[in-house]
Amino acid sequence: MSSPAPALAKGQRQIAVVRLADASQAVAVLSLVFGLLLVFFPVWFPARIVSSWQRGQLMPVMMAFTLVLDTYLYLRVAYLQSAKPRPLAAVCLGSLPLLVIGGLSLLLQSAVRSILSAGLPNLQGRIGEEIVAQTYLALVCAVFFPFLVIRLLQQFKAANSV
Amino acid sequence: MVGGAELKWLMWISLYVIPLVFLPWAISHAWAHQHRRQLALKPQQLFQRGELGLPSLILASSVIWNLLQSQFTPHTVALGSVILGMSGTMAVTVWVETYCRQASGSDSRPERAWRDSRSLALLVFSMAAVMEILLDRFARVVGR
Numbered sequence: 001m002s003s004p005a006p007a008l009a010k011g012q013r014q015i016a017v018v019r020l021a022d023a024s025q026a027v028a029v030l031s032l033v034f035g036l037l038l039v040f041f042p043v044w045f046p047a048r049i050v051s052s053w054q055r056g057q058l059m060p061v062m063m064a065f066t067l068v069l070d071t072y073l074y075l076r077v078a079y080l081q082s083a084k085p086r087p088l089a090a091v092c093l094g095s096l097p098l099l100v101i102g103g104l105s106l107l108l109q110s111a112v113r114s115i116l117s118a119g120l121p122n123l124q125g126r127i128g129e130e131i132v133a134q135t136y137l138a139l140v141c142a143v144f145f146p147f148l149v150i151r152l153l154q155q156f157k158a159a160n161s162v
Numbered sequence: 163m164v165g166g167a168e169l170k171w172l173m174w175i176s177l178y179v180i181p182l183v184f185l186p187w188a189i190s191h192a193w194a195h196q197h198r199r200q201l202a203l204k205p206q207q208l209f210q211r212g213e214l215g216l217p218s219l220i221l222a223s224s225v226i227w228n229l230l231q232s233q234f235t236p237h238t239v240a241l242g243s244v245i246l247g248m249s250g251t252m253a254v255t256v257w258v259e260t261y262c263r264q265a266s267g268s269d270s271r272p273e274r275a276w277r278d279s280r281s282l283a284l285l286v287f288s289m290a291a292v293m294e295i296l297l298d299r300f301a302r303v304v305g306r
Contacts, residue, residue: 024249114235133242
């Protein structure tokens with residue numbers, strides 16, 4: 001799953017071949033930074049996330065951030081392999097982070113609604129933690145998922161061309 | 163400020179890292195010393211077939227179990243479980259694929275298997291650490 005398909009790598013050297021390991025390093029660093037911010041700023045950092053979400057700024061910022069990061073990672077892979085980016089990958093990278101963040105934003109709203117309807121104690125705290133957790137998961141998903149799709153498409157194409 | 167509770171996850175993660183990564187490395191050193199053999203025992207040689215994927219999957223399963231026990235909403239539990247499970251599966255797939263390549267005699271590159279499994283293991287370990295921090299925070303909020 002994470003190594004390049006030999007037929008594709010040999011037959012079409014001009015086109016960048018993505019491996020999941022390329023994206024996973026970036027997501028790991030992103031996770032560590034997120035975790036360290038939670039540990040060293042346990043009140044300020046979650047409060048910033050929650051207030052951004054309440055003002056409606058969180059999702060656009062996340063969309064822009066993941067789009068830039070995904071594009072940078074893909075162009076870096078292409079540069080390191082001295083290969084050219086492929087159009088299908090560009091379409092995936094351009095659309096999937098936005099779709100993932102948009103979809104997970106709806107999921108978060110649904111989660112908040114279910115907490116409010118349950119009438120549990122410490123509602124504000126629970127909602128805040130849910131927002132922080134889903135923000136983290138959405139970030140990971142939006143960076144990792146497009147590369148997973150590109151990788152699977154490359155494998156599918158390589159299997160068909162054999 | 164950072165207290166003992168915030169760093170509890172670090173101890174929890176080390177319970178996995180020590181027996182699954184450090185212990186094989188230490189035992190192989192002890193074996194080489196006992197048998198007076200000169201062996202290449204750097205981590206990239208010891209885990210060159212992508213074996214780091216195995217502890218990654220175990221760790222991912224453990225965090226998924228903790229997530230299922232938590233009081234997060236089903237939406238968050240499902241999302242976290244899927245992402246962790248997918249990452250763990252990807253990590254273990256490197257090991258399976260390397261084995262298949264070696265067993266079939268096809269193109270096998272240990273350095274690539276090591277690099278891929280290391281990256282995916284780092285991803286799973288960092289995600290597990292963050293999820294444990296989030297679970298710890300949520301448990302404290304619920305307990306208030």
